[in-house]
Amino acid sequence: xxxxxxxxxxxxxxxxxxxxxxxxxxxxxxxxxxxxxxxxxxxxxxxxxxxxxxxxxxxxxxxxxxxxxxxxxxxxxxxxxxxxxxxxxxxxxxxxxxxxxxxxxxxxxxxxxxxxxxxxxxxxxxxxxxxxxxxxxxxxxxxx
Amino acid sequence: xxxxxxxxxxxxxxxxxxxxxxxxxxxxxxxxxxxxxxxxxxxxxxxxxxxxxxxxxxxxxxxxxxxxxxxxxxxxxxxxxxxxxxxxxxxxxxxxxxxxxxxxxxxxxxxxxxxxxxxxxxxxxxxxxxxxxxxxxxxxxxxx
DNA sequence: CCTCTAAATAGAAATGATTTCGTTTTAAAA
DNA sequence: TTTTAAAACGAAATCATTTCTATTTAGAGG
Numbered sequence: 084x085x086x087x088x089x090x091x092x093x094x095x096x097x098x099x100x101x102x103x104x105x106x107x108x109x110x111x112x113x114x115x116x117x118x119x120x121x122x123x124x125x126x127x128x129x130x131x132x133x134x135x136x137x138x139x140x141x142x143x144x145x146x147x148x149x150x151x152x153x154x155x156x157x158x159x160x161x162x163x164x165x166x167x168x169x170x171x172x173x174x175x176x177x178x179x180x181x182x183x184x185x186x187x188x189x190x191x192x193x194x195x196x197x198x199x200x201x202x203x204x205x206x207x208x209x210x211x212x213x214x215x216x217x218x219x220x221x222x223x224x225x226x227x
Numbered sequence: 228x229x230x231x232x233x234x235x236x237x238x239x240x241x242x243x244x245x246x247x248x249x250x251x252x253x254x255x256x257x258x259x260x261x262x263x264x265x266x267x268x269x270x271x272x273x274x275x276x277x278x279x280x281x282x283x284x285x286x287x288x289x290x291x292x293x294x295x296x297x298x299x300x301x302x303x304x305x306x307x308x309x310x311x312x313x314x315x316x317x318x319x320x321x322x323x324x325x326x327x328x329x330x331x332x333x334x335x336x337x338x339x340x341x342x343x344x345x346x347x348x349x350x351x352x353x354x355x356x357x358x359x360x361x362x363x364x365x366x367x368x369x370x371x
Numbered sequence: 372c373c374t375c376t377a378a379a380t381a382g383a384a385a386t387g388a389t390t391t392c393g394t395t396t397t398a399a400a401a
Numbered sequence: 402t403t404t405t406a407a408a409a410c411g412a413a414a415t416c417a418t419t420t421c422t423a424t425t426t427a428g429a430g431g
Contacts, residue, residue, distance in 0.1 A: 098378065098427050120417080134381045139418065141379090155299060155354055159389095160417070175342050175350070186342055190334060195357060198319050198330055203362030206319070210299055212354045213339060218347030242398055242407065264388085278410050283389065285408090303418095304388070373431085380425070391414070398407080 095148035103141055105129060107150070110165035115181030116154045118162050154183070155212055177217035179225040186213060239292035247285055249273060251294070254309035259325030260298045262306050298327070299356055321361035323369040330357060 088107045089099040097103065105126055110117060119138045127133040142163050145151040154162040154176055164174070164183050173191075175184045195206040216225055232251045233243040241247065249270055254261060263282045271277040286307050289295040298306040298320055308318070308327050317335075319328045339350040360369060 100379065100427070102380080118417095132381060134383095136382080136419070137380055159303060175346065175348070177348065178351070184342075184346055184348075186338065191355075194330065198328075198357055199359075202319065202328055203365065204319070204321065204328075204360050205365045206357045206359040207322070208358045210354050210356045210358070211335075213342055213350050214352045214354070215343075215350040216348050221347065221349045244398070244408065246409080262388095276410065280390070280411075281409050375430090376426105376428100378425105378427080381423085383421095385420070386416105386418080388417100389415085392412095394410080396407105396409070397405100399405100401402100401404080 091150055095145075095150060097144065097148065102126070102130065102133060102137060103145070106138065106141055106145070107165065110151065110163065111167075113165070115183055116162040116164040116176065117181075118160060155210060157214070173211040173213070175213040175215065175217075177220055178214055179216055179220040182217045182219075184217065235294055239289075239294060241288065241292065246270070246274065246277060246281060247289070250282065250285055250289070251309065254295065254307060255311070257309070259327055260306040260308040260320065261325075262304060299354060301358070317355040317357070319357040319359065319361075321364055322358055323360055323364040326361045326363075328361065 085104060085108075088104050088111075091107070092099045092103055106122060109122060109125060119142055120135065122142070123133065123135045123138040126138070139161075142151060142161070146153050146163060150165075151163045152166045152174070154164055154174075156162050157178070162181075164176075166174070166183070166185070168185055171192075173186050175186050176182070177184075191209055191211055195209060198204070199206055215221075229248060229252075232248050232255075235251070236243045236247055250266060253266060253269060263286055264279065266286070267277065267279045267282045270282070283305075286295060286305070290297050290307060294309075295307045296310045296318065298308055298318070300306050301322070306325075308320075310318070310327070310329070312329055315336075317330045319330050320326075321328075335353060335355055339353060342348070343350055359365075
């Protein structure tokens with residue numbers, strides 16, 4: 084496990100520091116997305132010193148490397164999710180319990196091509212995310 | 228025009244105040260999305276007093292009523308766009324000149340239904356937005 | 372194993388977009 | 402008109418996120 088994460092970091096051109104490994108392990112163990120501060124609160128007990136800016140910085144770097152996924156949340160705060168699915172795909176995120184479920188790739192690539200051709204522009208990225216309540220939360224009557 | 232916007236506000240259960248009308252007119256005249264502060268800077272000359280919080284509040288309310296569309300921007304600041312297309316659809320936003328173009332509805336509704344059925348959850352909303360450079364900006368070699 | 376250096380981290384402080392709050396003004400219903 | 406609930410003011414607060422400089426460390430190369 085440690086090995087696997089170290090390899091991921093190396094592949095991303097990042098040093099395999101204990102703090103980065105801890106962030107990855109913690110996020111992988113979570114079933115859902117987490118905020119920088121939550122991760123920091125959990126992890127700071129495991130290290131003599133661990134600054135909140137370090138957590139922010141690492142999450143951002145890991146997200147840029149594609150190791151983590153950023154969640155777009157209505158409250159506009161940062162949340163990250165560890166997703167091991169290497170295929171291009173999208174997510175259904177539960178606004179209540181924060182579980183994240185993969186959704187199969189829809190025809191968005193075709194749409195991108197069509198938009199490029201029709202408007203002469205260039206599509207650089209897309210956001211596709213479904214928000215809602217997962218089965219468990221819907222059953223329990225949770226609110227978003 | 229004034230009439231039309233006043234009617235829209237009334238339909239949304241909001242008072243047709245001069246400031247709200249001015250916000251709508253300005254945003255409709257724009258070809259792209261704008262930030263609260265930009266709108267405020269433009270509009271404050273037209274009123275004896277116009278507070279930035281008022282602009283924020285109105286944009287948020289108008290967005291909740293569906294009169295305006297919120298743009299999801301990588302820099303995580305708020306931007307709003309006036310879209311008169313009443314059909315459900317999505318947007319291609321230019322990260323350089325801020326132009327917004329409608330994109331035809333893709334099969335996302337079917338995807339929503341599928342996710343609901345497969346996972347037993349409830350999809351409350353979705354985000355689908357293409358980011359990129361419009362034809363003009365791409366041609367000019369603009370960068371995002 | 373050491374040594375060295377660029378990368379990573381600490382932590383306090385700054386930032387700045389956005390929101391809150393108590394008061395004043397106003398749109399529009401009666 | 403009169404009335405009043407909604408809207409706006411604007412100074413101040415909030416608070417997630419970022420910056421900055423000094424210190425520490427991972428890991429490449431000997």
